[in-house]
Structures are given as structure tokens and as C-alpha cells.
Amino acid sequence: MNFTIQNVLIPIPTSDDYTTTDVQVIDGIITAIAPGLEVVGEAINGQNKLLLPGFVNAHTHSSEMWQRGIIPPLPLELWLAQLYDFAPLDAEKVYLSALGTAVETLLTGGTTVVDHLVLIPDQELETIATAVRAYREVGIRAFIAPLIQDQSLNAGIPSGDTQQNHEAFFRSTQETLEVLEAAIKQFHDPEDGISILAAPTGIQLCSDALFTGCIELGEKYNLCLHSHLLETKAQAMLAQEKYGCTGVEHLRNLGYLSDRTSLAHCVHLTDNDIAILAETQSTVVHNPLSNLRLGSGIAPILKFRQAGVNVSFGCDGASSNDSQDLLEAIKIGSILHNTTDLEYEHWITPRQAVEMAALGGARGLNMEQEIGSVTVGKKADLVLYDLSNLSLLPRTDPIGLLVLGRPVNVVDSAWVNGKQVVRDGTVTTVDIQELRTELFQHSQWDSKGKSATVEEIEAHYRYVMGLGIFK
Amino acid sequence: MNFTIQNVLIPIPTSDDYTTTDVQVIDGIITAIAPGLEVVGEAINGQNKLLLPGFVNAHTHSSEMWQRGIIPPLPLELWLAQLYDFAPLDAEKVYLSALGTAVETLLTGGTTVVDHLVLIPDQELETIATAVRAYREVGIRAFIAPLIQDQSLNAGIPSGDTQQNHEAFFRSTQETLEVLEAAIKQFHDPEDGISILAAPTGIQLCSDALFTGCIELGEKYNLCLHSHLLETKAQAMLAQEKYGCTGVEHLRNLGYLSDRTSLAHCVHLTDNDIAILAETQSTVVHNPLSNLRLGSGIAPILKFRQAGVNVSFGCDGASSNDSQDLLEAIKIGSILHNTTDLEYEHWITPRQAVEMAALGGARGLNMEQEIGSVTVGKKADLVLYDLSNLSLLPRTDPIGLLVLGRPVNVVDSAWVNGKQVVRDGTVTTVDIQELRTELFQHSQWDSKGKSATVEEIEAHYRYVMGLGIFK
Numbered sequence: 001m002n003f004t005i006q007n008v009l010i011p012i013p014t015s016d017d018y019t020t021t022d023v024q025v026i027d028g029i030i031t032a033i034a035p036g037l038e039v040v041g042e043a044i045n046g047q048n049k050l051l052l053p054g055f056v057n058a059h060t061h062s063s064e065m066w067q068r069g070i071i072p073p074l075p076l077e078l079w080l081a082q083l084y085d086f087a088p089l090d091a092e093k094v095y096l097s098a099l100g101t102a103v104e105t106l107l108t109g110g111t112t113v114v115d116h117l118v119l120i121p122d123q124e125l126e127t128i129a130t131a132v133r134a135y136r137e138v139g140i141r142a143f144i145a146p147l148i149q150d151q152s153l154n155a156g157i158p159s160g161d162t163q164q165n166h167e168a169f170f171r172s173t174q175e176t177l178e179v180l181e182a183a184i185k186q187f188h189d190p191e192d193g194i195s196i197l198a199a200p201t202g203i204q205l206c207s208d209a210l211f212t213g214c215i216e217l218g219e220k221y222n223l224c225l226h227s228h229l230l231e232t233k234a235q236a237m238l239a240q241e242k243y244g245c246t247g248v249e250h251l252r253n254l255g256y257l258s259d260r261t262s263l264a265h266c267v268h269l270t271d272n273d274i275a276i277l278a279e280t281q282s283t284v285v286h287n288p289l290s291n292l293r294l295g296s297g298i299a300p301i302l303k304f305r306q307a308g309v310n311v312s313f314g315c316d317g318a319s320s321n322d323s324q325d326l327l328e329a330i331k332i333g334s335i336l337h338n339t340t341d342l343e344y345e346h347w348i349t350p351r352q353a354v355e356m357a358a359l360g361g362a363r364g365l366n367m368e369q370e371i372g373s374v375t376v377g378k379k380a381d382l383v384l385y386d387l388s389n390l391s392l393l394p395r396t397d398p399i400g401l402l403v404l405g406r407p408v409n410v411v412d413s414a415w416v417n418g419k420q421v422v423r424d425g426t427v428t429t430v431d432i433q434e435l436r437t438e439l440f441q442h443s444q445w446d447s448k449g450k451s452a453t454v455e456e457i458e459a460h461y462r463y464v465m466g467l468g469i470f471k
Numbered sequence: 472m473n474f475t476i477q478n479v480l481i482p483i484p485t486s487d488d489y490t491t492t493d494v495q496v497i498d499g500i501i502t503a504i505a506p507g508l509e510v511v512g513e514a515i516n517g518q519n520k521l522l523l524p525g526f527v528n529a530h531t532h533s534s535e536m537w538q539r540g541i542i543p544p545l546p547l548e549l550w551l552a553q554l555y556d557f558a559p560l561d562a563e564k565v566y567l568s569a570l571g572t573a574v575e576t577l578l579t580g581g582t583t584v585v586d587h588l589v590l591i592p593d594q595e596l597e598t599i600a601t602a603v604r605a606y607r608e609v610g611i612r613a614f615i616a617p618l619i620q621d622q623s624l625n626a627g628i629p630s631g632d633t634q635q636n637h638e639a640f641f642r643s644t645q646e647t648l649e650v651l652e653a654a655i656k657q658f659h660d661p662e663d664g665i666s667i668l669a670a671p672t673g674i675q676l677c678s679d680a681l682f683t684g685c686i687e688l689g690e691k692y693n694l695c696l697h698s699h700l701l702e703t704k705a706q707a708m709l710a711q712e713k714y715g716c717t718g719v720e721h722l723r724n725l726g727y728l729s730d731r732t733s734l735a736h737c738v739h740l741t742d743n744d745i746a747i748l749a750e751t752q753s754t755v756v757h758n759p760l761s762n763l764r765l766g767s768g769i770a771p772i773l774k775f776r777q778a779g780v781n782v783s784f785g786c787d788g789a790s791s792n793d794s795q796d797l798l799e800a801i802k803i804g805s806i807l808h809n810t811t812d813l814e815y816e817h818w819i820t821p822r823q824a825v826e827m828a829a830l831g832g833a834r835g836l837n838m839e840q841e842i843g844s845v846t847v848g849k850k851a852d853l854v855l856y857d858l859s860n861l862s863l864l865p866r867t868d869p870i871g872l873l874v875l876g877r878p879v880n881v882v883d884s885a886w887v888n889g890k891q892v893v894r895d896g897t898v899t900t901v902d903i904q905e906l907r908t909e910l911f912q913h914s915q916w917d918s919k920g921k922s923a924t925v926e927e928i929e930a931h932y933r934y935v936m937g938l939g940i941f942k
Binding site (some may be wrong): 009016017018065066067068069070071072073074075078096097100103104233289291292293294295296297298318321322323325328332335336338339341342343344347348349350387388389390391392393394395396397398399400401402404405406408409432435436439440442443444445446447448449465466467 | 480487489536538540543544545549568571760762764765766767792793799803812813814818821858859860861862865866867873875876877879903906907910911913918919920936937938
């Protein structure tokens, strides 16, 4: 676990420049950054390479990998029905897609993943154990957020002026919280790189009691909180129907928002909502590809940043993206917002994007003091990029190329907690060829139309969203 | 030039399904598509592979590759000043960036490139000759559109209520048209895969006489026309200042719009402009990454499609993207528009995106009868994708994975006019290692602030765009 990276390019903070230096890591901690250091442990040749802190893939759902590429262009509420109709209910598949998610994250600059993990009904703890096993094998730092709800899927669509009766969820709020607490006791082990988050799906499918129960478990076990929030116009309408206020106001009133809460999406927020997120020091996880793919909208990221809200990046599940390429999420999540404000002084620079992806991600998980920058005393969650790769040539500004370009095969090495997990561009901890074979054999080429559930709920969705009669 | 691809997956037109079949190519022409064909020429194993028509990278500027990653977030008008201040004026660099552009296009599904080529002043024909040499060596089908203008750069910014005097361009309109005609005579050779387009930069930098001269050369030499059009809000304002009507109306009045005209960007159009493009059967080249990066806006692509306007995809130059990954442009150019229309029946499906990228691109170059689909009698501009690549697993809908995912290293083989130019994932016609070495040696890591010209014009730009005093 000791190594010294020699003659590596690193960005100089508070400037646009770079310096060539050595970085020393002992027992998983960055112990020195200076030119000409004594070599401790393995000597790593950093020449023509760029060293950055590992990024955080701050919101995903690993098992969606099984459905990537196949769900037709649909808005979230219908897409979700299609997703659930064909969701894999099989521990072996959960294992393989967690491996795949971790591998794609590592090979695109991520060293931490937040998996809002879809649970197999009545096998919740087994599902979590399977994901834990996969992440331990790969060696990525993992925050597993068991995806819990206590209301049925149809409850997520506004009623409008209609009367809707939603069937009860198959499990009570109390039982769901008991499952979560069992998972915390069994798997929460931050020192070993596996943490549990308390993470209700979102206001659209959860009671106040579930949110409150999660706050209590968070306090009891010292956990961070996570949730989806106001991803779609329909959810913003639903919040008004359910609470008579915005979803942000309601979560603030429940006490759910704090500097240990990260919230995925945050697309449909008012200016007052943004002020609340700033005041409570909550983190927004921006999932730009998913927001485009599902037509959810463009999150007001520049407004968040001007208000002082911490923003990080996520890929979101691979059925709504349909990838786990963190560099892609960072690129699109940066440049997308240039169209929302003519004042280019507000636009996100490549350096700022890197900071959001690394330190912003760490902050949302209460890890700001431990990871998120190449700083003496912090854990060695590091990524070394090969600047001689064709996609990063000709040589210009390395971080500009990485963020604004389309880097391919550029991660030379990655370390998590000082342990090397990528070497010479290859994940060393799992057998990638075997993973490919398994993914291939557990699937078949197919193209599906709309699912039965979509057909069932589509007319109401169209009515309440003002889309008129379905053609 | 004869080969037979065996047992390859191809999409069945007018359905969502696929079939496994053989495809036979003789003398560069697709001669048969059916299962169990007699092997003519080389037998190509198509198992676990998808065959699609080659895509068209329908708008780029190859030499911008030298500045990718380095220009700070700026709107087009300021970005352009920065671009020109540091543009490479060196034939060797033009050669290398044309090679790089072709290689990245081929490795992301493109078999045709439209290079709106920046010309070195007083070395215009040498610049074009250099790009022709590069494209011939790589073997990509190339449409070279020499970038011509007859007004100085500052003329591209609206005057608003100020008096602006623009210095004359260094060369007269007539001389510029003579250079273009010389290029046509010397290099236009469609049968050999090199075509010249008549392509004034755009209304913002060109006189009516230059447009009219290009129309005449187009008629005389049977060329297609190309131009930038209404990329930014500033250009839409400028059109009103110059012509008292929209840019589309003015080009229609000049006779520039026809089924042989392709127009890059088309972001700021009125509904009447869209009707004019439909009526004249003009093609829109959508460059989504560039439009985001430069904050130009979101082109009304769904409206174009509903009006029956042909739309294709371009990467645009690598300083405004900052890549030449055609699959990235196709993905973002598809999903971006889901945020502009709640009616998801209008959203672009992956199959439609493939058709836009291939047949749509061909149509904009008057090549619809010759390329753009896997059809008996058409030229063999084909791409074979490896569906066992990790980024296309697990197996679901192959075209969905290709368009909505983030495919990496998936192009197994590519043919242009029946000649193989990619084999086993590697471009076979040029030495990629040598190209990397050359690009590396001709450049250095650097990070630049704003250029002198940007500083000079920024105050006026901010004033006329209503951005207020520069901080």
C-alpha cells in the first residue's frame, strides 16, 4: 500500500497552471507532495500523466445495467413502469451489474460510487450482501443506499382533478425501516470502504413516517441521507397535491435537509427552494444524461452554484443514461448549462467541474476531510490519466481535454484507499473477460415495445400532464 | 474490394427487429443481402456483430483539433476571436489534424466527413491539397468545404445602437471566388471520394456577392452548398441589422437554399424560417455539443423533424466540442431535445437517430442514392460493431445500446467504397502510433487565459448583448 508517483503533472490550486512533482503514499494516506521525494514503496512513473483525486459517481442504480439501451424514449413516470416490469430479480444478476457499474466508474475516473440499490422483494438483505460482495471484490469505495418506499408505483403520478385509488404497498413502513436497520447493522463499515445511506426513493413514493424513520436511523448510526428530489414536472405537481407546498419545503419541514443529505436531480425547484438547499447546506447530485434522456428538464445548476449550494455529479442508473461513464456526465453536466445563462462568467470551467466531481462528491457524503483532493493527510483515492492517449492529443490544457473532450481509455491507474485497482488501463481486481462472458451469457439481444404497465397508466399520465388524447 | 460478411445482425427496416444475414460486396458495391450467400472474396465473420451504414460527420473544422481543450468557456463571438489568435498556420499541422479528425470519425462510426476547412492565408490551395492528401491516405470519404469569407471578424458582432467601423477583409470577393474555383478544378473528384463544397462561412462574415458567386460555382461544377446559419442569438440580431429580415429569409431570397444545401447549427430560427427550410428541402446539420459548449442554445430539432426538414449530425470543430466522437454527437443530439417537448411521441428514437446520421447525412450531400443505408446497389460505406464489447453489454437492443450508451472501442471494422479502413478495431491505413507521436511532439501542455482580441472586443460584445458592464 506504499508507493511514490514520480514526475507527475498535478494542477496548482487557485491558478490555471500545473506543476510536475512527486506524490508519496504510505498506508493508504497521502504523506508528501513535492519534487524529488525519496521513493517509498513502489515507484510509479508519472511522466506524461496527470494525477487527480478520484471522482464520486454520486447517484446510480447498479442493476439498471441489465436494461440499458432497451427502454424506449419515455418520460420518467412511464419509463419507471417499463423498468419495473422487466427488472432483474436474481442475485447473480445483481452481482454482475454491481461489478459492471464499478468497473465502468473506475475506468472513467471514479473511485467512489453511490448505489441507490433496487432491492429484490423479500430478499432485501441478500441483495445488499451481493452488492457489498461485488464492491469489495472490485475495491471501489461504495455507499449503498437501499432503495426503499412505502407507497405503490402509481402513487407517483399526480391525480389532477381525477380520483385515484392506489393499492397499498406490500410492506409496512415499520417493516421497511426494520429491514434498513438490519442492513445498517450488518453492512455499514466505513473504515472498510462500505457505507450504508438511509435513502427513501423520494417524496413521490414515500410517507412522512418513512422519511422521519430514516432521519432517526441516520442519527442513531451516524449515516448520511440520500433521496431523489423533484426530478420531473409531474413530481413538482404531486408535491403540491400531497403537501400544499414544494417538495423542498416539505423535506425541510420534516428535518430531512442538512449538510449530510444529498439529493439526486433537483430539476424543478423554485428560487426559494434553492435558498433552502443553500441554507441547510444540502448537496445536489446532478445527473444530466438521465435528465435529458427522460425529458425531465435541465436542472438550474448555475443558480445552485451562485446560491452556494454544493453540486456533484452522478451517472444515474444505466437504463436512463444508458452508461456509467462519469467523464461523460461531468462533460455534459458542465456544458449543458451554458445555454441557460448568457452571462458566461457563470459558466462552469473544467477546473470547477473537476472540483465538483471530486470534492463536491466527497462533501455530499461527509467525506470532505478524507477524500476529494490530492492533499497531504487525505486518503489516497487517486486516478492517473495517460496524457499521451490519442483522445487527449494534441497537448493543450490537460484538464480541459479531460472534461471537454471525449476521453477514451485514458485511466492508466487508480487507487482506492491506497490500494491499486487499475493498472495499465485495466482493472486488476476482477477478470474483465470473465465479466464480459457472464454479462453476455445472462442476456440476449432484444427490442421491446411498451410494457403492459405503461399501457395501463399511460392514458392517465397523458391526461394529467395535459398531453391530450393518446394518438 | 470483394468480401462477404457472414451471419451478421442487421436491423429490419420499418420494424424494431433484427435479422441475422450475409452481406456481399463486389467492386465496392453491395450486391446481395440474404442468409447463406456464396462467399465472394474475403469471408468476414459477422457473428455477435452489428452492421450499419457509415455515418456522416456532416460539419467539422479539422484544424481546430490543435486547440481542443484549451479555449475557456466563452460564447461563439469571443471564442472565435480566441480561436483565430492561436490558429495553427502550418501545413504540417493541417495534415496531422485532418488525419486525427478522420481517425476519430472512423472509430466512432463515421465513413464520411465534411471539413469546413480553415485556410492558411495566401496558402489556400496548399492547405486544401494537404487535407486532400490526409483524407486520401486514411481512405475516408471527404467533402472539403474551404472556409471563405469577405468581411473581417468584428463584422460578425451586431452594432446595436453604436457606430462600428469594420476594416476591409484582406482579399476581395472576386479573388476569393477565384481561389475557390481553382480548388474545385484541382481537387473536386467525387468518384475518387474527394468532393469540394462551396461554403461561405455564414451571413455574419460574407457579402451577398460571395453567396451568389458560390451559387454560380455550385451550378457550374455540380457542387453542393454549405454554410453556418444562425448559430447564436447575436447572429440572429445581426441578420436583422444587415437585412431587415431573418437570415433564412435572406438566403432564400438569394437563392442559396435547395435540396443540395446543408446548413450547420440553425439554432435561432422562427417558425416561418423552419417552413422555408422544409419548402426548399434544405438540410440542417445539428452540432449539439458545440451548441452547448458555446452556449449558443438548443436547436429546435423536433420542430425541424415535424416540419419535414432533413436533419443530420456533425461534431463541429474540436475546439468547440472538444472531440470528434460522432456517436457522442448522435447521443446528445437525440436526447437533448426530450427536454424541449413534453410530447414524448416526438422524441427521437435510437433507430431514427441512426437514420438521421447515415441517410440524413447522405441526403444533405446529394448522396442519398449512393450511400446512407445497407441496400443492394449502394456503395459499401459500412461499419461493423462488436456487440461483445463491455460497453455494449449486457445484450439488449443493439441500436439502443449504441445510440443511448457510451460505446468505447466498439468499431470492429469499417469500409469506405468497399475498401477496408478499420480492421480489428484499428485504422489500417495510417500508423496510429506515429500519429500520436507527431501530435505529441508538435504541441505542449499549456493553459491560456483570454486572448488579446477577446479583451479588445469583449466590452462591445457585452454591451450589445445586454450583459452589462464587465466585472
